[in-house]
Amino acid sequence: MKSAHRQIETIIEPDPVVEGAGVRLNRSIGTRRLDHLDPFLLLDHFESNDPHDYEAGFPLHPHRGIETVTYVLRGAVQHKDTLGNSGRIGAGDVQWMTAGRGIMHEEMPQVRPEGIAGFQLWVNLPAKLKMTKPRYQDIRSGEIPQIKKESGIRVRVITGTVDEVSGPVTGIAANPTYLDVFVPAHASFIQPIHRGHTAFAYVFEGEAKFAGDEKEDGAMISHPRLVVLGDGDYVKVVTGANPVRFLLVSGKPLHEPIARYGPFVMNTQEEIEQTLQELREGTFVTT
Ligand code: FE2
Numbered sequence: 483m484k485s486a487h488r489q490i491e492t493i494i495e496p497d498p499v500v501e502g503a504g505v506r507l508n509r510s511i512g513t514r515r516l517d518h519l520d521p522f523l524l525l526d527h528f529e530s531n532d533p534h535d536y537e538a539g540f541p542l543h544p545h546r547g548i549e550t551v552t553y554v555l556r557g558a559v560q561h562k563d564t565l566g567n568s569g570r571i572g573a574g575d576v577q578w579m580t581a582g583r584g585i586m587h588e589e590m591p592q593v594r595p596e597g598i599a600g601f602q603l604w605v606n607l608p609a610k611l612k613m614t615k616p617r618y619q620d621i622r623s624g625e626i627p628q629i630k631k632e633s634g635i636r637v638r639v640i641t642g643t644v645d646e647v648s649g650p651v652t653g654i655a656a657n658p659t660y661l662d663v664f665v666p667a668h669a670s671f672i673q674p675i676h677r678g679h680t681a682f683a684y685v686f687e688g689e690a691k692f693a694g695d696e697k698e699d700g701a702m703i704s705h706p707r708l709v710v711l712g713d714g715d716y717v718k719v720v721t722g723a724n725p726v727r728f729l730l731v732s733g734k735p736l737h738e739p740i741a742r743y744g745p746f747v748m749n750t751q752e753e754i755e756q757t758l759q760e761l762r763e764g765t766f767v768t769t
Pocket residue numbers: 540543545550587589
């Protein structure tokens with residue numbers, strides 16, 4: 483089969499939302515316009531230098547049936563759960579948390595002169611792993627390989643493989659790729675993505691074209707935008723007068739029914755009811 487580039491399927495302008503105890507952020511997956519992008523359930527982008535936008539944070543709340551991936555670009559997020567885990571996610575760090583059968587935690591952005599910036603992505607778990615034991619992969623910035631290409635392109639590999647270098651996050655059901663890519667002005671970047679996997683780019687600095695080699699005259703897409711990519715074997719990104727920085731994320735779709743209620747994502751409404759009953763009875767997190 484001929485190798486095919488992935489064309490743009492949809493371009494989405496993020497919705498401003500207020501979440502947690504009053505954190506302002508931009509949401510591009512998990513909205514009325516785009517409920518989910520199987521296996522991805524939510525993508526939030528937070529960025530502010532005003533403590534009023536983020537200091538209220540995300541006090542104690544539960545999760546079940548999903549993974550939450552927190553990537554901090556600037557500032558720090560303090561986290562703590564009722565299982566006894568705690569720590570700080572600093573600039574450049576990633577926390578890939580598999581909530582599985584349940585965790586109850588708080589996530590509090592720290593008030594600092596540099597403010598806060600980063601992302602949270604929710605990845606769905608397949609039915610057989612929804613009640614798995616919770617697992618944390620806390621990755622410090624220095625453990626994330628950075629590929630530097632001769633043209634000035636830089637890629638941080640959180641999970642997945644670029645030029646035979648693999649990221650430190652492993653053992654994730656969706657077999658995801660999660661890259662932070664910088665492409666300087668007047669350059670182009672090509673990255674293979676497994677055919678059949680869902681893929682998107684989230685442009686958070688600068689601008690680029692994502693139209694592939696047959697349509698290099700395609701539209702310049704400026705930040706902040708979610709670019710949903712159609713199927714194919716690779717993505718090609720071309721810059722003009724300005725550089726671009728974006729997340730490039732892909733994963734294997736589950737094709738399973740989704741029953742969603744806030745921080746719980748299961749397969750059936752009965753499983754949601756069961757979860758709510760456990761919360762009421764105080765048996766939600768037992769170990
Ligand atoms: Fe959370």
